[in-house]
Amino acid sequence: MTIHRPPRLATWILRRLGSTIIEDALVGDLFEAYQTRPSPFWYWRQVGAAIGVGACRDVWHHLPVALGAIVTGLFAAAVPVWLLIATPADSLANVPLPLWIQILAAWLVVFGSALLSGWLVSLLFRAHRAAAVLSLAAAIVVTGAILLPSAADLGPLALGSVLLLDALAAVGGGSLTGVRERTVRG
Amino acid sequence: MKRHNGSLELMIMLVIMRLEDAAYGVPISREIEESAGRAVAMATVYASLDRLEARGLVTSKLGDPTPERGGRAKRLFTITAAGIREVQDARRALTQLWNRLPQLKGQLS
Numbered sequence: 001m002t003i004h005r006p007p008r009l010a011t012w013i014l015r016r017l018g019s020t021i022i023e024d025a026l027v028g029d030l031f032e033a034y035q036t037r038p039s040p041f042w043y044w045r046q047v048g049a050a051i052g053v054g055a056c057r058d059v060w061h062h063l064p065v066a067l068g069a070i071v072t073g074l075f076a077a078a079v080p081v082w083l084l085i086a087t088p089a090d091s092l093a094n095v096p097l098p099l100w101i102q103i104l105a106a107w108l109v110v111f112g113s114a115l116l117s118g119w120l121v122s123l124l125f126r127a128h129r130a131a132a133v134l135s136l137a138a139a140i141v142v143t144g145a146i147l148l149p150s151a152a153d154l155g156p157l158a159l160g161s162v163l164l165l166d167a168l169a170a171v172g173g174g175s176l177t178g179v180r181e182r183t184v185r186g
Numbered sequence: 187m188k189r190h191n192g193s194l195e196l197m198i199m200l201v202i203m204r205l206e207d208a209a210y211g212v213p214i215s216r217e218i219e220e221s222a223g224r225a226v227a228m229a230t231v232y233a234s235l236d237r238l239e240a241r242g243l244v245t246s247k248l249g250d251p252t253p254e255r256g257g258r259a260k261r262l263f264t265i266t267a268a269g270i271r272e273v274q275d276a277r278r279a280l281t282q283l284w285n286r287l288p289q290l291k292g293q294l295s
Contacts, residue, residue: 003254010272025248026232028258030209033228035254057233 004038006031010047015177017051017130026050029165051130058131069132070139072168076117077140084109109161111169114140118173126177133174137167190274194227195234197222199273202244202265210249210260243269 007183014027030046086108097105118133125132144163148154154162191199202209215231218224238244246253249260265273 024263028255032257050226
């Protein structure tokens with residue numbers, strides 16, 4: 001019998017961002033169903049639904065966790081960005097580096113801080129990782145959409161791209177911590 | 187106050203009763219897909235099963251890991267006595283409501 005291997009990245013993300021309802025049994029069910037329906041699109045959709053359903057349930061049942069993650073994560077993400085914005089432009093002008101490297105460094109600070117905040121939140125709220133990290137990602141998008149237009153001269157497309165990449169960086173950071181032990185009844 | 191089941195939860199309990207010892211995620215979602223004619227995400231089934239288990243209407247235990255599942259165990263579900271009562275209550279209530287619709291009388295099989 002040929003074993004169809006589902007997309008590894010999807011399973012990796014599911015295991016890292018899965019909530020309390022995502023356990024080995026569900027991963028096994030998806031693997032088994034994939035044998036009769038070997039469609040990567042179907043598998044990715046199931047993984048997306050699993051992360052979304054799990055995170056919504058976790059947020060609903062552990063609202064303080066989500067709020068704590070948002071406050072902690074936004075603070076961790078905002079401090080480096082605030083330091084960058086607060087640095088006087090003329091002091092940067094004296095830095096003996098080409099302009100494109102300075103711009104790249106600025107973007108690294110922005111996305112790096114989002115990645116770091118996702119990682120930190122995932123570490124601090126490990127028991128409800130999906131709820132914590134996805135709440136933070138949503139908060140980054142909302143806060144950025146409110147604050148960024150006044151802080152930087154960005155068009156709607158650029159703003160959307162920056163916010164999407166920032167949210168993805170936070171989710172990526174949240175996926176970096178190790179897989180927790182899943183408790184299963186029975 | 188008694189909490190009412192959604193239609194998906196009711197369908198899941200009926201499917202578990204029908205499948206008996208073979209009730210786990212894959213056949214449960216397949217049966218619902220075939221009966222209701224709509225696709226349902228595995229995670230949605232698990233979320234409902236989690237709610238039903240928390241209310242004591244179903245119980246679960248882990249089966250043995252198998253290679254066709256990537257070495258992962260099945261989580262097998264069984265309906266409890268309270269779950270069976272819940273299904274019967276739902277059927278009674280639905281039948282009563284159905285019978286009060288004169289235009290649908292005689293269509294209940």
